[in-house]
Amino acid sequence: MSTPGFHQRIRFSINGRIVEREVPVRQTLADFIRDALGLTATRLGCEHGVCGACTVIVDGASVRACLMLAVQADGAEVRTVEGLAQDDELSPLQKAFLDHHALQCGFCTSGFLMTATDLAAHGAGSNETEIREALSGNLCRCTGYANLVDAIAAVLKEQAAKRE
Amino acid sequence: MKPPNFLYARPDTLEDALRLLSEHGTGAKLLAGGQSLVPMLNLRMAEPKLLIDMNRVAELSGIERENGKLRIGALTRHRALETSREAAQAEPMIARAAREIGHLAIRNRGTIGGSIAHADPSAEWPLLAVALDARVELRSTARTRTVAAREFFTGPFTTAAGADEILTAVEFPCAPQQSGFGFQELCRRPGDFAIVAAAGRVRMRDGRCIGATLAIGGADATPRHIAEIDRIVAGSRGEDAVVREAAAAAARVLDPSGDIHASAEYRRKMAAVLVTRALREAFASVAANS
Ligand SMILES: Cc1cc2nc3c(=O)[nH]c(=O)nc-3n(C[C@H](O)[C@H](O)[C@H](O)COP(=O)(O)OP(=O)(O)OC[C@H]3O[C@@H](n4cnc5c(N)ncnc54)[C@H](O)[C@@H]3O)c2cc1C
Ligand code: FES
Numbered sequence: 001m002s003t004p005g006f007h008q009r010i011r012f013s014i015n016g017r018i019v020e021r022e023v024p025v026r027q028t029l030a031d032f033i034r035d036a037l038g039l040t041a042t043r044l045g046c047e048h049g050v051c052g053a054c055t056v057i058v059d060g061a062s063v064r065a066c067l068m069l070a071v072q073a074d075g076a077e078v079r080t081v082e083g084l085a086q087d088d089e090l091s092p093l094q095k096a097f098l099d100h101h102a103l104q105c106g107f108c109t110s111g112f113l114m115t116a117t118d119l120a121a122h123g124a125g126s127n128e129t130e131i132r133e134a135l136s137g138n139l140c141r142c143t144g145y146a147n148l149v150d151a152i153a154a155v156l157k158e159q160a161a162k163r164e
Numbered sequence: 165m166k167p168p169n170f171l172y173a174r175p176d177t178l179e180d181a182l183r184l185l186s187e188h189g190t191g192a193k194l195l196a197g198g199q200s201l202v203p204m205l206n207l208r209m210a211e212p213k214l215l216i217d218m219n220r221v222a223e224l225s226g227i228e229r230e231n232g233k234l235r236i237g238a239l240t241r242h243r244a245l246e247t248s249r250e251a252a253q254a255e256p257m258i259a260r261a262a263r264e265i266g267h268l269a270i271r272n273r274g275t276i277g278g279s280i281a282h283a284d285p286s287a288e289w290p291l292l293a294v295a296l297d298a299r300v301e302l303r304s305t306a307r308t309r310t311v312a313a314r315e316f317f318t319g320p321f322t323t324a325a326g327a328d329e330i331l332t333a334v335e336f337p338c339a340p341q342q343s344g345f346g347f348q349e350l351c352r353r354p355g356d357f358a359i360v361a362a363a364g365r366v367r368m369r370d371g372r373c374i375g376a377t378l379a380i381g382g383a384d385a386t387p388r389h390i391a392e393i394d395r396i397v398a399g400s401r402g403e404d405a406v407v408r409e410a411a412a413a414a415a416r417v418l419d420p421s422g423d424i425h426a427s428a429e430y431r432r433k434m435a436a437v438l439v440t441r442a443l444r445e446a447f448a449s450v451a452a453n454s
């Protein structure tokens with residue numbers, strides 16, 4: 001165990017790229033991603049876990065980047081919305097968001113996409129009530145939720161059909 | 165909305181964590197899932213000198229069944245408990261309660277030990293621990309002791325744990341044969357903290373109740389075990405009049421306080437409603453299982 005300090009060197013992977021930096025231990029993962037790495041699609045709304053705008057995926061599970069310290073990501077695999085598209089090909093969820101008009105100002109969109117990516121990766125059902133419950137931790141102030149639910153349901157349905 | 169300055173340590177073993185805690189005393193804070201502590205840091209409601217991050221202490225997570233008990237390591241995440249088959253087989257109310265905690269991203273990080281140490285009077289794990297008469301294991305450099313959950317919570321956000329102690333595990337009794345549970349929670353939106361919640365279990369033999377345990381969260385300074393309920397429902401078949409009498413008894417002993425979410429009077433009334441629903445659910449589920 002290293003001695004307690006105000007700074008620590010960390011190394012982790014973000015969207016498949018390895019980064020190694022010294023970070024102030026008080027810096028949140030969200031601030032590190034935005035300010036140090038310049039990946040500004042991860043948004044900060046409330047900074048206390050309520051709005052979901054900062055949701056990213058750490059080691060396969062969606063988490064609030066405002067409630068994790070950057071130093072805690074040491075050794076982890078982090079995915080942000082910038083990592084969803086493959087060679088400029090949008091992910092199925094991103095495409096569905098476009099097709100279903102699931103965004104307006106876009107402030108909440110990255111958070112919703114990361115939550116939905118976690119759902120899709122864990123084989124969630126496409127039942128509307130379940131999707132609504134799963135989205136309860138993400139707030140959108142302009143679109144209303146109907147188009148978001150439709151977009152995500154369409155992708156989960158297609159996924160389920162492929163599995164059969 | 166940024167955390168204050170603090171020192172950070174990331175021990176790999178419980179022994180190192182305990183040593184750091186004993187050296188730094190009340191200036192140190194333990195970091196588990198961070199889903200209550202980091203908001204408090206961001207809001208500057210907590211300003212520790214040293215943060216001891218327990219997330220790499222592997223020996224603190226895990227779910228184990230032994231001798232009729234389910235032992236859950238403090239660092240076990242809400243999500244792991246929501247999806248654990250072992251936990252669901254031992255005590256199905258665990259998965260039922262876990263689902264109600266916050267949102268997926270919160271459950272992916274938050275831990276049972278953190279929730280119990282935090283002692284929010286509306287939180288699910290403290291309620292379940294009191295309802296089911298769980299025991300809480302505490303370790304310091306000097307000793308290990310266990311405390312009944314019913315004695316562990318001493319007030320809102322206050323517990324019997326000392327400043328040098330780490331909560332290491334929670335031990336639930338496995339659900340007895342021929343019993344059923346009820347878990348009822350009132351909140352405005354999925355994922356919100358409960359305004360009031362009730363959790364209980366009834367045991368039956370030959371169609372008659374031979375024991376009941378029930379607790380209420382959100383309607384007093386700590387989750388409240390309502391001992392009278394056992395006396396009222398024992399010997400009954402779960403008839404409506406008995407259930408109503410139990411609900412009235414619960415409402416009488418509670419001392420709720422009002423806040424922006426609900427008035428004290430509303431909480432008391434809802435407590436009675438939720439006790440009624442929880443007991444009905446419990447009786448119905450034994451009937452369905454046998
Ligand atoms: C948006 C949102 C919604 C939420 N909704 C709910 C809800 O509906 N129901 C609910 O119950 N909770 C809810 N929570 C809180 C969540 O469950 C937390 O995970 C939990 O309260 C604390 O657990 P933690 O592991 O995150 O602990 P931390 O935040 O890391 O720690 C909390 C406190 O406990 C202390 N501590 C932690 N672990 C230990 C230990 N092993 N020994 C001694 N002390 C320890 C810490 O020092 C700190 O003071 C919500 C949180 C958020 C952000
Ligand atoms: S900014 Fe993290 S949840 Fe709102």
Ligand code: FES
Binds near residue numbers: 103139141142
């Ligand atoms: S699209 Fe504007 S907040 Fe959701």
